[in-house]
Amino acid sequence: MADTLRNDAFVAFERVQKSYDGETLVVKDLNLDMPKGEFLTMLGPSGSGKTTCLMMLAGFETATHGEIKLDGVSINNIPPHKRGIGMVFQNYALFPHMTVAENLSFPLEVRGLGKSEREGKIKRALDMVQMGEFGGRRPAQLSGGQQQRIALARALVFEPELVLMDEPLGALDKQLREHMQFEITRLAHELGITTVYVTHDQTEALTMSDRVAVFNDGRIQQLAPPDQLYESPDNSFVAQFIGENNTLLGTVKEVKGGYALVELDDGEVIDCKPVNVSKPGERTLVSIRPERVEIDKSRLHPDAHLLKAEVLEFIYMGDIFRTRLRVAGNEDFVIKTRNAPDQKRLRPGETIEIGWLPDDCRALDAP
Amino acid sequence: MSDTTDTGPVLAADGTPLKKSLSRALRMQKVRALMLIAPLLIFVLVTFIAPIVDMLFRSVENQIVSETLPRTTAALEEWDPDTGELPSDEVFEAAYYDIFIAAERKLHTRLGTRLNYEQTGVSSLFRKSGRGLDDIGEVYQDQFEDLNENWDEARPWAELMSDPDWIAAREAWDEDGAAPMPTYRLQSGISDVLPRTAEAYRIFAEFTQREDEDSPLEEEPWSMVHTALFQDLTEQDVSGYTGPQAAMLQGAAGAVGEFETISFRDGFVEIDEDWLDPEVWQTIQTYSPNYTTGYFLNAVDMQKTPDGPALRDEDERIYGLLFQRTMFMSLVITFSCILLAYPVAYLLSTLPMRKANLLMILVLLPFWTSLLVRTSAWKVMLQQQGVINDVLVWLGLVADESRLVMINNQFGTIVAMTHILLPFMILPMYSVMSTIPPSYVRAAKSLGASNWTAFWRVYFPQSVPGIGAGSILVFILAIGYYITPEIVGGTTGTFISNRIAYHISSSLNWGLAAALGTLLLVVVLGLYWAYDRIVGIDNVKLGG
Numbered sequence: 001m002a003d004t005l006r007n008d009a010f011v012a013f014e015r016v017q018k019s020y021d022g023e024t025l026v027v028k029d030l031n032l033d034m035p036k037g038e039f040l041t042m043l044g045p046s047g048s049g050k051t052t053c054l055m056m057l058a059g060f061e062t063a064t065h066g067e068i069k070l071d072g073v074s075i076n077n078i079p080p081h082k083r084g085i086g087m088v089f090q091n092y093a094l095f096p097h098m099t100v101a102e103n104l105s106f107p108l109e110v111r112g113l114g115k116s117e118r119e120g121k122i123k124r125a126l127d128m129v130q131m132g133e134f135g136g137r138r139p140a141q142l143s144g145g146q147q148q149r150i151a152l153a154r155a156l157v158f159e160p161e162l163v164l165m166d167e168p169l170g171a172l173d174k175q176l177r178e179h180m181q182f183e184i185t186r187l188a189h190e191l192g193i194t195t196v197y198v199t200h201d202q203t204e205a206l207t208m209s210d211r212v213a214v215f216n217d218g219r220i221q222q223l224a225p226p227d228q229l230y231e232s233p234d235n236s237f238v239a240q241f242i243g244e245n246n247t248l249l250g251t252v253k254e255v256k257g258g259y260a261l262v263e264l265d266d267g268e269v270i271d272c273k274p275v276n277v278s279k280p281g282e283r284t285l286v287s288i289r290p291e292r293v294e295i296d297k298s299r300l301h302p303d304a305h306l307l308k309a310e311v312l313e314f315i316y317m318g319d320i321f322r323t324r325l326r327v328a329g330n331e332d333f334v335i336k337t338r339n340a341p342d343q344k345r346l347r348p349g350e351t352i353e354i355g356w357l358p359d360d361c362r363a364l365d366a367p
Numbered sequence: 368m369s370d371t372t373d374t375g376p377v378l379a380a381d382g383t384p385l386k387k388s389l390s391r392a393l394r395m396q397k398v399r400a401l402m403l404i405a406p407l408l409i410f411v412l413v414t415f416i417a418p419i420v421d422m423l424f425r426s427v428e429n430q431i432v433s434e435t436l437p438r439t440t441a442a443l444e445e446w447d448p449d450t451g452e453l454p455s456d457e458v459f460e461a462a463y464y465d466i467f468i469a470a471e472r473k474l475h476t477r478l479g480t481r482l483n484y485e486q487t488g489v490s491s492l493f494r495k496s497g498r499g500l501d502d503i504g505e506v507y508q509d510q511f512e513d514l515n516e517n518w519d520e521a522r523p524w525a526e527l528m529s530d531p532d533w534i535a536a537r538e539a540w541d542e543d544g545a546a547p548m549p550t551y552r553l554q555s556g557i558s559d560v561l562p563r564t565a566e567a568y569r570i571f572a573e574f575t576q577r578e579d580e581d582s583p584l585e586e587e588p589w590s591m592v593h594t595a596l597f598q599d600l601t602e603q604d605v606s607g608y609t610g611p612q613a614a615m616l617q618g619a620a621g622a623v624g625e626f627e628t629i630s631f632r633d634g635f636v637e638i639d640e641d642w643l644d645p646e647v648w649q650t651i652q653t654y655s656p657n658y659t660t661g662y663f664l665n666a667v668d669m670q671k672t673p674d675g676p677a678l679r680d681e682d683e684r685i686y687g688l689l690f691q692r693t694m695f696m697s698l699v700i701t702f703s704c705i706l707l708a709y710p711v712a713y714l715l716s717t718l719p720m721r722k723a724n725l726l727m728i729l730v731l732l733p734f735w736t737s738l739l740v741r742t743s744a745w746k747v748m749l750q751q752q753g754v755i756n757d758v759l760v761w762l763g764l765v766a767d768e769s770r771l772v773m774i775n776n777q778f779g780t781i782v783a784m785t786h787i788l789l790p791f792m793i794l795p796m797y798s799v800m801s802t803i804p805p806s807y808v809r810a811a812k813s814l815g816a817s818n819w820t821a822f823w824r825v826y827f828p829q830s831v832p833g834i835g836a837g838s839i840l841v842f843i844l845a846i847g848y849y850i851t852p853e854i855v856g857g858t859t860g861t862f863i864s865n866r867i868a869y870h871i872s873s874s875l876n877w878g879l880a881a882a883l884g885t886l887l888l889v890v891v892l893g894l895y896w897a898y899d900r901i902v903g904i905d906n907v908k909l910g911g
Binding site for chain 2: 058059060079080081082083084085086087089090091093095096097106107110111154155158164
């Protein structure tokens with residue numbers, strides 16, 4: 001399986017390292033394979049090395065060690081303009097002294113395409129992003145969202161097989177961003193382009209990608225499809241970075257039958273799914289998603305361990321209720337309940353019992 | 368919905384029109400802003416704008432001719448120089464009185480200098496005539512004296528011409544000197560009897576009182592007055608005169624018929640044959656108006672002729688060449704600066720902050736050195752026995768006897784001025800380049816452009832405003848540069864400004880200097896305008 005993927009890999013990072021100052025590594029031993037047509041997002045906090053990876057792929061940074069392959073060919077020594085990779089920049093980088101059409105014509109001109117061929121492609125690209133009317137405008141005359149579309153069209157107009165996007169939606173407002181997220185994924189799938197997308201916005205990463213690579217400290221912490229990433233984080237960093245998450249610190253007491261018994265620091269015991277703990281005595285960080293916490297005992301296994309919780313705050317958010325609890329000494333334990341007609345609205349001061357399915361409660365590495 | 372109605376103007380809360388209310392609110396701000404700049408504004412107006420306007424005004428000002436020779440210029444109006452004939456005797460007569468008075472007031476040399484700008488030789492002609500015109504008057508003065516000793520005395524003349532009240536007042540003033548000096552008054556009626564003499568004597572008396580601070584009662588009149596008297600007596604009947612000194616006057620009147628005479632024209636010719644040259648008269652006539660285009664014509668190598676403005680002879684043309692050279696060399700300097708500054712500015716804008724600041728100090732270093740020192744340093748470097756030649760000779764690249772001439776010519780000026788003006792090019796370029804995000808060039812490369820194409824099609828167009836700003840700055844500074852060309856320019860490397868300085872301080876032809884300066888100003892403003900039309904001044908960025 002691993003071998004077939006390796007052979008199919010369209011983009012491959014092999015043991016890539018990058019250092020700017022010769023003392024610290026910004027990217028530490030990066031290995032990544034991408035099949036053709038995949039939409040892969042590099043997600044991570046700033047300084048995690050995700051942009052550096054993108055820049056190495058684009059050719060603006062050189063890898064200190066290791067090899068980057070495109071379609072099976074090492075591109076380490078190929079200058080950026082010969083790599084044929086489309087790129088969308090964070091600030092769009094539309095050439096301000098050219099019109100929209102001239103911006104789009106630029107990559108075609110430098111490839112020596114004839115005038116009529118160019119015009120056809122420009123028109124198609126503009127229509128593709130629904131900006132057909134704007135060919136004669138200057139970038140400064142366009143709104144942020146429009147500039148974004150043009151930048152996208154420019155990166156696609158010369159029909160590259162690989163497109164890189166460096167936080168392209170960072171400057172847009174929420175509504176426009178959501179709309180563009182949809183547009184970009186639609187285009188990427190329609191055109192069958194391989195896309196590497198860099199962002200620090202996890203919602204964006206989850207909604208758009210086929211797979212997400214979570215970066216931290218120069219390494220990929222987890223590379224998985226969005227649902228897997230959210231529901232089964234590999235380690236405590238991923239669990240905390242992706243989505244909202246409740247954590248409880250404890251020690252493994254027993255591992256048996258695929259489940260672990262964890263004694264929390266205040267002495268209570270819960271059932272967990274061991275992810276990267278294996279033997280009793282290990283410290284662990286237990287992670288539970290707020291929406292997987294159950295307050296209705298009848299829906300739980302009769303033997304399930306329950307925890308006492310005191311309601312601290314109830315927030316009405318329309319579609320959901322968000323309740324903050326004190327659980328095992330943790331005052332930031334949050335649960336989310338759906339606003340259904342029969343849903344109980346908790347009141348601050350109330351004491352309740354909560355529980356969860358052991359599969360939803362993951363015992364991860366302790367930081 | 369609001370306080371406004373559909374018909375009337377929008378009203379403020381207290382009922383006054385909103386516009387009025389707003390302008391009242393803003394007025395205070397405006398006044399305060401004006402107060403802040405007022406000291407500088409006044410300082411600049413008084414010490415800079417006003418003198419410049421005054422100086423520029425001198426380029427058309429020409430009152431000196433009509434003020435010094437009022438009678439002559441009036442008499443010359445009738446004369447048509449195209450006939451090729453000399454002006455009439457009346458003109459010579461007017462010139463006699465004008466130049467005589469001018470000589471007494473010591474103004475004739477100034478006028479001579481002024482007219483000498485237009486026709487060489489006029490200066491010495493006027494200087495000679497100032498001295499020589501006494502000869503004409505003395506012919507008559509001597510004959511009047513022979514007739515009656517009193518014609519050579521101050522007192523009888525004064526009694527003949529002056530108001531007796533004035534004589535009494537003047538005598539009283541001579542005694543105590545307390546009250547203000549009495550103004551001179553002619554005897555009533557004397558102007559009818561002896562019109563020319565009265566006028567001449569009045570000028571003499573007033574001049575004696577005011578300029579010489581002497582008493583007309585004690586000074587014998589100028590010989591000009593005797594000439595006037597002779598003319599009057601030959602033309603006027605004075606037998607009716609009964610005032611003071613009537614006997615003396617009537618005695619002279621009877622004798623003038625026998626007098627030896629000399630025509631004004633002959634008198635002038637005796638002083639200098641050049642007065643027979645119609646061109647001299649033509650020059651005076653041409654430059655008699657109060658305002659003249661003469662200086663400007665001069666500044667573009669033209670002169671006034673009877674047929675209108677015409678180019679000067681080939682060998683007398685100098686300013687056209689100088690303007691051309693100034694433009695050409697300023698352009699060469701500007702281009703040299705662009706070529707040298709662009710890579711430096713580019714490097715500065717791409718380096719990390721710390722290194723860029725260090726380099727920036729090196730760029731600014733010349734500003735902390737005196738301009739004179741830098742220019743003199745180039746003199747040391749470039750001269751034939753200088754550093755560069757020595758090195759070339761030592762390396763054997765140049766033979767000792769054929770050392771390169773690199774100074775006191777255009778080369779020297781271009782090298783020195785390029786060096787001096789370079790920071791003015793680097794700074795605006797740098798400030799523009801540092802605002803160009805590196806992502807543009809990256810984008811171009813990712814789109815498939817080679818390094819050169821990315822630079823030329825994407826980076827360079829965006830750096831053009833910096834080039835424009837630097838070029839305007841350097842070119843305008845260069846076109847008016849003075850010190851450096853003066854020191855290293857020799858004869859072939861000097862600018863129009865050096866010629867202006869020469870006319871200001873050496874030849875004292877301020878009118879021409881002002882005309883040249885005005886032309887330079889117009890040329891610069893013209894270029895500025897053209898630049899605005901072609902590139903657009905909005906595109907010029909001097910700072911981020």
